[in-house]
Amino acid sequence: MKTHVAIVGGGPGGATAAMFLKKKGIDAVIIEKEQFPRFHVGESMTGECGAVVRKLELEDKMKMLNFPVKRGLTVYGTGGKNSWFVPVMRRGSDGELHPQFTWQVRRSEFDKMLLDEAVARGTTLLPGQAFDVLRKEDGAIGGVKVRMADGSVEDIESEVVLDCSGQATFLANLGVTGPKFRGNYDRQIAIYSQVKGAIRDEGDKKDDTLIFYKSKYHWSWFIPLDDEVVSVGVVIPSAYFQEKNESKRDFLIRELQELNPEITKRIPEVNLAEEVRSVVNYSFQVRQFTGPGFICVGDAHRFIDPIFSFGLYVAMKEAEFAADAIAQYLDGVDRDLPNPFIRHQTFCEDGIDVVEDFVDFFWEHPLAFASFMHVRHFGEMIDSLAGRIYDGQPSPAVSSMRKLLKRDRKKDHQDALPVGSRFHPERAEIGREAYGN
Amino acid sequence: MNIESKIEKFILDDLLSGSRKTPIGADESLVSGGILDSLALLRIIAFLEEEFGVTVNDDEVIPENFETINVIKTYIETHGK
Numbered sequence: 001m002k003t004h005v006a007i008v009g010g011g012p013g014g015a016t017a018a019m020f021l022k023k024k025g026i027d028a029v030i031i032e033k034e035q036f037p038r039f040h041v042g043e044s045m046t047g048e049c050g051a052v053v054r055k056l057e058l059e060d061k062m063k064m065l066n067f068p069v070k071r072g073l074t075v076y077g078t079g080g081k082n083s084w085f086v087p088v089m090r091r092g093s094d095g096e097l098h099p100q101f102t103w104q105v106r107r108s109e110f111d112k113m114l115l116d117e118a119v120a121r122g123t124t125l126l127p128g129q130a131f132d133v134l135r136k137e138d139g140a141i142g143g144v145k146v147r148m149a150d151g152s153v154e155d156i157e158s159e160v161v162l163d164c165s166g167q168a169t170f171l172a173n174l175g176v177t178g179p180k181f182r183g184n185y186d187r188q189i190a191i192y193s194q195v196k197g198a199i200r201d202e203g204d205k206k207d208d209t210l211i212f213y214k215s216k217y218h219w220s221w222f223i224p225l226d227d228e229v230v231s232v233g234v235v236i237p238s239a240y241f242q243e244k245n246e247s248k249r250d251f252l253i254r255e256l257q258e259l260n261p262e263i264t265k266r267i268p269e270v271n272l273a274e275e276v277r278s279v280v281n282y283s284f285q286v287r288q289f290t291g292p293g294f295i296c297v298g299d300a301h302r303f304i305d306p307i308f309s310f311g312l313y314v315a316m317k318e319a320e321f322a323a324d325a326i327a328q329y330l331d332g333v334d335r336d337l338p339n340p341f342i343r344h345q346t347f348c349e350d351g352i353d354v355v356e357d358f359v360d361f362f363w364e365h366p367l368a369f370a371s372f373m374h375v376r377h378f379g380e381m382i383d384s385l386a387g388r389i390y391d392g393q394p395s396p397a398v399s400s401m402r403k404l405l406k407r408d409r410k411k412d413h414q415d416a417l418p419v420g421s422r423f424h425p426e427r428a429e430i431g432r433e434a435y436g437n
Numbered sequence: 438m439n440i441e442s443k444i445e446k447f448i449l450d451d452l453l454s455g456s457r458k459t460p461i462g463a464d465e466s467l468v469s470g471g472i473l474d475s476l477a478l479l480r481i482i483a484f485l486e487e488e489f490g491v492t493v494n495d496d497e498v499i500p501e502n503f504e505t506i507n508v509i510k511t512y513i514e515t516h517g518k
Contacts, residue, residue: 082476367475368498375479376495400495 001126003029005326006144006158008130008171010036013297013315014164015114018123019056020323026330027122029156031146033129036115037108041192041277042311043231044070044209044223047088048387049313050102052320061113068104068207068224073308073385075211080262084373089382097379100386104207105312106225128154133161133176133294141176141293160326163296164319167279167303171296172286183283183420184360185305188217189241190282191252192233194225194274199266209309212260216363219307220259222266229273232256232263235306238280249276282306285418290341295322302352304420307362310355313387318348347390353409354389354398356420361401368404372397440489440510447484448506452477463507468500478503485509491516 005021007014010032018028045053053062072087090100119125127149134143134155143157163171172180200206210222218240223231234255244251253270256263282303289301298315325344334340362369373381377397383389384398394402394409402409407419438446445461452473467473473481481503485491491513493502502512 082474365499367478367500368495370475371479371482371498372495374476375483376498397495403496404499 001029001154002157003027003124004158004330005029005160005162006031006130006156007162007164008144009164009166009168009300010034010115010118010125011040011111011164011166011315012114012312013166013300013319014162015111015118015123016052016056016316017162017164017297017319017323018118019114019121020320021326022118022121022123024323024327026323026327027124028162029124029126029158030115030118031126031128031130031144031156032115033127035127036112038111039274039277040107040111041190041231041233041279042306042309043107043225044104044221044309044312045102046309046313046385046387047090047100047102049316050088050100051090052313052316053103055320056117058113058117061117062103065109065113066226067106067110068226069101070104070208071099071101071204073209073211074205075213076260076262077213078215078260080212080260080265082370083262084370086373086382086385089386091383091388097382104209104223104225104231106229126154126156130156130165130170133171133174136293139292141171141291159293159330161294162319162322162326163294163300164298164315166299166315167282169284169286169296169300171294172289172301176294177286177291177296177301178288180284180286181418181421182281183285183302183304183418184356185217185283186281187238188235188283188305189238189278189280190233190235190306191241191248191255191276191278192221192231193252193272193276194229194231195256195267196228196271196273197269198222198230198232199268200224200230210263210266211307212263214259218259220255220263221306222263223309230267232267233306234259248278252276283420285420287418288339288345290345291339295325295341295344297322304352304356305359307359308355308385310387314352314355317351317387317390321348350393350409351390353419354384354393357398357401357405357407357409358384360405365401365404368400372400440513441506443488444481444484444506444509447481447488448473451484452480461506463510464505466505468504475500481509485513489513489517 004026005028007030010030074085076083089097128146130144132145136142146154207224212220220234286301289296297318380395380397
């Protein structure tokens with residue numbers, strides 16, 4: 001089979017890329033090994049993630065599927081004290097902030113809606129598992145090899161391979177990209193499930209995201225999925241979890257009762273509506289995530305931390321940018337460069353660097369974070385949280401964060417050890433075999 | 438009133454609303470000693486900027502600069518107009 005773009009993975013990154021490509025008249029084949037709907041964590045959208053959904057003209061579908069409307073985020077400090085609320089806001093053409101809303105999405109439903117929509121708009125869906133790449137004579141990536149359900153192998157030849165495989169990091173595992181490094185939060189565990197019958201806030205705040213803080217690196221999330229069910233998760237250092245010596249289920253139930261009085265108040269009795277799952281060592285960064293014939297999108301090259309809900313947004317936004325980069329490439333732009341997608345790579349990396357600085361700043365400098373949020377840089381903090389991390393950066397707030405973190409991003413070349421690893425100097429490149437399929 | 442007394446009065450009257458009856462030692466730790474939380478520190482910073490005309494730069498908003506009344510006094514003396 002031949003196509004312009006072979007997309008590995010039919011999650012939000014893959015489906016979004018396919019739809020933006022289609023708008024430009026570029027054909028794609030999505031290779032997905034799982035049957036949708038399937039469970040996935042990461043249910044909250046930033047404001048700008050909602051903007052991508054609107055750009056795809058899916059707002060009516062979102063309403064039809066009754067996804068909860070998120071208007072903001074409230075963070076509760078230790079012991080339930082010092083809470084602060086951040087509204088979701090957009091920047092108008094006047095440069096001013098205006099109220100906006102975005103959504104919370106049960107991922108099984110949302111991801112299926114997106115994939116169905118991509119297919120309805122003309123993308124081919126190939127059920128199977130990509131397991132290797134095809135190379136052109138000059139060494140560039142020229143497609144993928146796919147194992148079909150019946151065991152047969154199909155070669156998909158393409159101009160570009162888009163890796164939207166999420167934390168499976170398809171191309172990084174094959175050694176197509178540069179090395180994969182550990183990130184700042186790789187010694188954290190997230191343990192999560194969904195609960196029924198939680199007590200919700202009233203009025204407009206009913207479906208907002210809540211974050212409860214206990215101590216450094218110890219927090220939990222509360223994300224409404226419908227009128228009945230709420231996604232909950234506890235994030236802690238791995239060492240703390242091991243110390244407790246409990247099953248994931250027991251651990252989660254106890255933590256929800258002990259972590260912060262404000263979450264206990266909302267979940268006086270824990271009625272689990274899903275199995276209890278966990279992700280360990282989730283923080284990583286892949287260098288050289290684009291190259292001749294390939295681009296990695298979202299989690300396929302970098303994941304920092306679930307706090308502030310950037311995961312879904314970064315996947316969808318990078319998918320949109322990747323569609324632009326591919327369209328230019330097919331028009332002949334930068335084709336002669338050793339890496340034809342170098343501008344896209346730098347642009348995306350600069351954006352997600354802002355996320356990393358923001359999250360690190362939150363943990364390392366709580367006083368300055370509070371000061372920036374409440375007094376000094378309210379608008380810019382709102383911008384960062386909404387996902388306006390690509391243009392006009394570093395903003396004065398982000399520059400000050402970097403000063404406080406003693407971090408100079410200008411020196412952060414693609415062949416250097418990433419900041420996320422440098423921050424913990426003992427960190428090393430993650431062995432490829434350890435992450436192999 | 439000297440600088441130390443002004444700061445102490447602000448903490449006792451405005452931040453603690455008179456709930457503490459004993460004076461605060463000039464070297465007593467305000468933060469790790471649990472007298473003030475981070476939101477109270479933000480109000481101290483605002484007070485210093487207003488009362489003493491100091492400009493606290495973004496990268497100086499660290500607890501170490503406001504750890505004790507004496508530390509704050511030194512900060513004002515080196516950053517004041």
